[in-house]
Every structure is written in C-alpha cells, then in structure tokens.
Amino acid sequence: MKLKDFVDLIRVRQWYKNLVIFIPILFSLNLFEPSFLFKTILGFISLSLISSSYYIVNDIIDIKKDRHHPEKANRPLASNKIKLPTAIILAIIFALLSVLLALSISQIFTGLVIFLFSFTLLYSLYLKREVFIDAIAVSINFVVKAISGVFLINVALSPWIIISAFFLALFLVFGKRKADLITLGKEAAKHKSSLKYYNVEILNTLLTSITSILLLSYALYAVLVNRLYLLLTLPIAFYLLFRYLDLINKGSDIARHPEK
Numbered sequence: 001m002k003l004k005d006f007v008d009l010i011r012v013r014q015w016y017k018n019l020v021i022f023i024p025i026l027f028s029l030n031l032f033e034p035s036f037l038f039k040t041i042l043g044f045i046s047l048s049l050i051s052s053s054y055y056i057v058n059d060i061i062d063i064k065k066d067r068h069h070p071e072k073a074n075r076p077l078a079s080n081k082i083k084l085p086t087a088i089i090l091a092i093i094f095a096l097l098s099v100l101l102a103l104s105i106s107q108i109f110t111g112l113v114i115f116l117f118s119f120t121l122l123y124s125l126y127l128k129r130e131v132f133i134d135a136i137a138v139s140i141n142f143v144v145k146a147i148s149g150v151f152l153i154n155v156a157l158s159p160w161i162i163i164s165a166f167f168l169a170l171f172l173v174f175g176k177r178k179a180d181l182i183t184l185g186k187e188a189a190k191h192k193s194s195l196k197y198y199n200v201e202i203l204n205t206l207l208t209s210i211t212s213i214l215l216l217s218y219a220l221y222a223v224l225v226n227r228l229y230l231l232l233t234l235p236i237a238f239y240l241l242f243r244y245l246d247l248i249n250k251g252s253d254i255a256r257h258p259e260k
Contacts, residue, residue, distance in 0.1 A: 002081070005076040006082070009082055009090070018044050018047040019044070023161055024146070024155055025149060027160075028155045039152045042101060043148060046101040046109075047148070054116075060084065067079075070187075109151050112148045116145070119141060120141060123137045131194055131198065134173075138169055139166045142169035146165040160221045164217055172258065174206050174210065176255060178198075178251075179251045181195060222234055
C-alpha cells in the first residue's frame with residue numbers, strides 16, 4: 001500500500017471541514033487559553049479520525065458503483081490499489097482511536113462523535129439519494145461538528161453558531177450542486193444520483209435566499225455582541241461570500257471540489 005493511496009483513502013484533504021470545531025473557542029475569545037486550545041485540538045483530531053473512518057465505510061458501500069463512475073473509479077478501493085480487508089481494518093482502527101480520544105476529553109463530545117458516525121452512515125445508505133434532504137443532512141452534520149467545540153470548553157451555546165454553521169453548509173452544498181450542473185450538464189446525474197432532481201433555476205433561488213440570510217445573520221451578530229473586531233471583518237466576510245458565489249456561477253472546480 002502506497003502512502004498516497006492511504007492518504008487518498010482516509011481523505012486527509014477533507015479534514016479541513018472539521019475546523020468548524022474552532023468556532024466556539026474563537027468567538028468566545030478563548031483562543032489563547034492553553035487548556036481550551038489543547039482540548040479543541042484534540043477534538044479536531046478525534047473528528048478527523050472518525051471522518052476518515054466513515055469515508056472508508058462509504059467507499060466500501062459504494063465500491064461497485066465507483067468502479068463505473070467517471071471520476072471515482074480511481075479511488076484506492078475502486079481501483080483495487082487497497083484491498084477490501086485492509087480498508088475494513090483501517091476503518092475499525094480509525095473509529096476506535098477517535099472514540100478513545102474523545103472519551104479522554106468529554107463524554108458529551110464522545111456521544112456527538114458516535115452520532116456523527118451513525119448519522120453519516122445513514123446519509124451514505126439512504127439520505128444522499130433524496131433531493132434537499134441530502135443537503136440538509138450535510139448541514140446538520142456541519143452544525144454538530146461546530147457545537148461539539150462548545151462542550152469541549154464549557155462555554156454557552158450561542159444560537160448564532162447553529163444558524164451560521166447550518167446556512168454556511170447549505171450555501172456550500174447547494175453551490176457545489178449548481179457548479180456540478182453547470183460543468184457536467186446532462187451527464188450530471190451519472191456523477192451524483194441526486195443531481196437529477198436539481199436544476200439551475202431552483203438552486204439560484206435557494207442560493208439567493210441563503211446568501212441573504214448568511215450576510216444578515218453575520219452582520220447582526222457583529223452588531224449585537226458589540227465587538228469592534230467583528231465589525232471590521234464584515235467587508236472581508238462579504239467579499240469572500242461574493243467571490244465564492246461568483247466561482248459557483250462559473251462552474252469553477254473550486255466550488256465543485258472545495259477540498260482541492
């Protein structure tokens with residue numbers, strides 16, 4: 001087994017999605033509190049390990065379909081670069097390491113880690129084939145990762161964290177769907193089955209609404225907490241959102257595969 005194939009199998013490039021666990025420590029102004037930062041880093045590692053475990057499980061479930069997929073056929077399992085028994089063992093090891101690490105930090109956090117694995121498995125088996133539910137499921141997953149950081153450092157759970165994380169995830173998911181449709185055209189459904197239920201018009205409406213909610217919620221949060229540094233970030237946040245929306249509308253590969 002080559003190192004590159006191993007890294008591809010466990011999707012190291014997807015670990016950035018777990019950085020949302022740092023939202024609570026960042027916005028509670030505890031980023032430089034050593035004990036809180038240490039716990040959050042351990043939490044990030046735990047989330048990354050459990051993510052790798054269910055990515056492997058997902059590839060095991062989809063191995064036959066991936067072998068006939070125009071883009072996924074080169075995945076380590078589908079291309080037989082990594083054998084199925086090896087993948088099963090790796091999935092178990094990563095799951096156990098994640099849970100053991102989580103147990104050393106917090107029982108509530110451990111429960112959330114187990115929920116994430118179970119919910120993602122449900123997504124892989126059923127939810128990803130249902131229009132709109134597929135996007136909502138991904139967003140719920142995103143929110144759980146964000147609020148897991150709250151229980152690591154024992155700060156108050158702000159509704160703004162839930163709102164922002166949920167709608168940001170919806171923005172990214174629907175943006176990916178639109179970019180896929182623009183780039184792949186009539187071949188889109190062959191790449192992802194749920195795409196046959198989407199069209200550019202409905203995605204335009206959804207993205208317009210979600211973008212407005214994101215901008216408004218972030219601006220309101222910055223004003224209501226009365227912190228100058230947040231107000232100063234508004235132009236940057238707005239620019240990043242507008243720029244990403246532009247990439248979506250162009251069918252950019254960045255919007256289709258933000259992990260790259």
